[in-house]
Amino acid sequence: MHELSMAQAIVDTVLDAAEKNNATEVVEVTIEVGMLTMLNPEQLKFLLDVIVEDTILKNAEIIIEDVPVEIECRGCEFTGLANTDGSDHYLAIVVCPECGERNVEVLTGKECNVKTIKIEKSDEDA
Amino acid sequence: MHKVAEVEVQHDIMVANRKLARKNQRILDKDRVFSVDVVGAIGSGKTSLIEAIIDAVDYKIGVIAGDVISKYDAGRFEKHGVPVVGLNTGKECHLDAHLVEHALHDLPLEDIDVLFIENVGNLICPVDFDLGSHMRMVVISVTEGDDTVEKHPLIFQDADLVVINKVDLADAVGADSDKMVSDVAEINPEVQVIKTSLKTGKGFDDVIGAINIFINEN
Numbered sequence: 656m657h658e659l660s661m662a663q664a665i666v667d668t669v670l671d672a673a674e675k676n677n678a679t680e681v682v683e684v685t686i687e688v689g690m691l692t693m694l695n696p697e698q699l700k701f702l703l704d705v706i707v708e709d710t711i712l713k714n715a716e717i718i719i720e721d722v723p724v725e726i727e728c729r730g731c732e733f734t735g736l737a738n739t740d741g742s743d744h745y746l747a748i749v750v751c752p753e754c755g756e757r758n759v760e761v762l763t764g765k766e767c768n769v770k771t772i773k774i775e776k777s778d779e780d781a
Numbered sequence: 782m783h784k785v786a787e788v789e790v791q792h793d794i795m796v797a798n799r800k801l802a803r804k805n806q807r808i809l810d811k812d813r814v815f816s817v818d819v820v821g822a823i824g825s826g827k828t829s830l831i832e833a834i835i836d837a838v839d840y841k842i843g844v845i846a847g848d849v850i851s852k853y854d855a856g857r858f859e860k861h862g863v864p865v866v867g868l869n870t871g872k873e874c875h876l877d878a879h880l881v882e883h884a885l886h887d888l889p890l891e892d893i894d895v896l897f898i899e900n901v902g903n904l905i906c907p908v909d910f911d912l913g914s915h916m917r918m919v920v921i922s923v924t925e926g927d928d929t930v931e932k933h934p935l936i937f938q939d940a941d942l943v944v945i946n947k948v949d950l951a952d953a954v955g956a957d958s959d960k961m962v963s964d965v966a967e968i969n970p971e972v973q974v975i976k977t978s979l980k981t982g983k984g985f986d987d988v989i990g991a992i993n994i995f996i997n998e999n
Binding site: 657659660661664665668669672673676678679680682689691692693694748749757758765766767768769770771772773774775776777 | 908
């Protein structure tokens with residue numbers, strides 16, 4: 656259960672970016688969560704909603720986008736979306752869709768990225 | 782009047798940990814310390830395995846003992862006369878690169894050849910957190926049930942060595958250790974899997990040999 660520490664790191668990142676851009680309020684936060692992380696998006700969202708109280712994020716809409724697993728195969732050099740064994744979000748075994756190789760380099764799918772924020776700022780700063 | 786603006790942040794929390802992990806590895810490499818991240822289930826025998834290795838090998842060992850409350854394991858290692866730092870994770874379920882960096886500063890790295898970093902007993906959360914170690918050894922035991930590998934595939938995907946411990950108890954708990962070995966091979970065909978019993982000594986020399994191969998290759 657490390658969603659709480661990740662949620663705190665996300666909030667710190669957003670507040671830092673908001674402050675640098677003279678935001679008065681954050682209205683939307685978009686986060687990318689890779690499908691190979693051990694993060695449960697539902698739990699993450701719940702915890703974010705709890706810890707943003709008393710911050711300028713308190714009314715922000717939190718959008719979590721799943722990032723699919725892209726690989727470079729070490730067997731056949733295929734690059735692209737991997738076959739992930741089973742549909743369970745968190746427990747994917749990564750397989751090359753072309754040759755079935757499991758020895759692959761994972762290019763995407765391990766991120767927890769604060770992508771963009773939408774902020775309100777007063778006209779004087781605009 | 783207020784104006785809404787979109788700001789590109791593009792700050793990946795995972796990348797922040799991975800950068801710190803690379804920094805840790807540079808610190809270790811500077812003092813020529815080889816490090817092993819030991820992850821595994823609660824009660825699988827991680828601490829006992831590291832204790833046995835300390836007593837069996839002639840290279841100089843150091844230990845970072847990570848746990849929710851670390852003083853118990855740290856106390857066990859201290860009795861073997863090696864430098865130990867206990868890392869309390871408190872409410873956290875895993876070590877991260879930042880915590881390990883702090884511990885590295887408290888260790889006499891110039892007097893250590895091999896550093897074992899014992900992670901919190903957990904097959905889930907450590908997957909997300911690279912610590913900067915040179916190899917990751919996953920320790921599980923038959924007493925967790927012979928479905929433990931298929932239930933936690935990701936931790937085995939990145940493993941460099943897998944130890945299946947307590948095989949002397951397999952019959953008593955009705956576990957098929959061969960199934961556990963083939964489940965690991967299914968997930969990670971490259972990784973070496975060693976069946977051990979610290980009680981009978983089975984497989985223990987093979988674990989030392991496997992770690993030595995990684996040390997020599999580094």
